[in-house]
Amino acid sequence: MIKIENVSKTFGVKKAVDNLNLEIASGQIYGFLGPNGAGKSTTIKMIVGMLKQDSGKISIDGIDTLENPIESKKKFAFVPDSPEIYDTMSGRQYLNFIADVFEMDVKTRVENIKKYSEIFEMESSLDTLISAYSHGMKQKIVLIGALIHNPELLILDEPMVGLDAKSSFRLKNIMRERADDGKTIFFSTHVMEVAEKLCDRIAIINKGVIIAEGSLDEIKEKAHESGSLEKIFLELTE
Known part of the structure; x- marks a missing residue:
């Protein structure tokens, strides 16, 4: 779904x-794991088109992100680490705006807005201005916006930050269900326990270079370490 080839950014x-x-x-x-300043967010911003790589190629479902930026963006939804969204809109207006961008029909958008606002316990706040939302509520409304059009690919930058325990649990279940349904989730996190329990494969980046990649078992084998992912991560990045 995502292919990154010889990509550099300075x-x-x-x-x-x-x-x-x-x-x-x-x-x-x-x-996608790494310490602060390792290159995680830069990589994600290049994938979603917020930054242009200096060299190399990025493709999403076979579509070059520089040659066909609009077509590639139709394939995914992106949730940034800081939910900067339209404060003068209500939550419902924002979700309908996202639905319009992805040309969703009225029936499907109404059903999906209802479904995900109930999952994240936002149904009573949909008609409140986003400017009145807490950080966690903004994170939830951005997540709902990412999910309502059922994208093939979800790109999430630190998606658990700001979420309460129940919402984090439900998001992890949604991620698992979507992957089991053949869809793809690419996400960065600092929480090693989440990555260890949730991920099918992992890449660790440090100083702009991939230093480990594979399933958890493969990474443990290559690192000659049988301990936790956190221990392996600390040893590799230090």
Whole structure:
């Protein structure tokens, strides 16, 4: 679903991403891990089109993100680590705006808005202005917007940040269900326990370079370590 080939990105004299190669297949929950400043967010921003890579190629479902940016964006939904959205809209107006962008019919949008607003316990706040939302409520409304049009690919940057325990649990269930249904989830997280329990495959990036990639068992085998993912992560990145 996502193919990254020889991708690099430099800011001034700092190489944020250095000749990155990754391939994420459909039907997987793929965790993208790394310490602060490792290149995670830069990579994600290049995938979704917020940044342009200096070299290399990124494709989503076979579509080059630079050559066909609109077509590639139709394939995914993106939830950033900081939900900066339209404060002057109500939650319902925002969700209908997203539904319009993806040309959803009225019946499907109404059903899906109802479904996901109930899952994330936002139904009573849909007609409140987003400016009155807490950080967690903004995170929930962005997640609902990402899910209502049923994308083949979900790209999530630290999606659990700001969510209460119940919403985090329900989001993890949704991610698993979608992957089991053949869809793809690519997400970054600092929470090693979440990655260890949830991910089918994992990549660890440090200083712009992939230093480990594979299933948890494969990473443990390559690292000659049988401990937790957190322990392996700390040893590899230090």
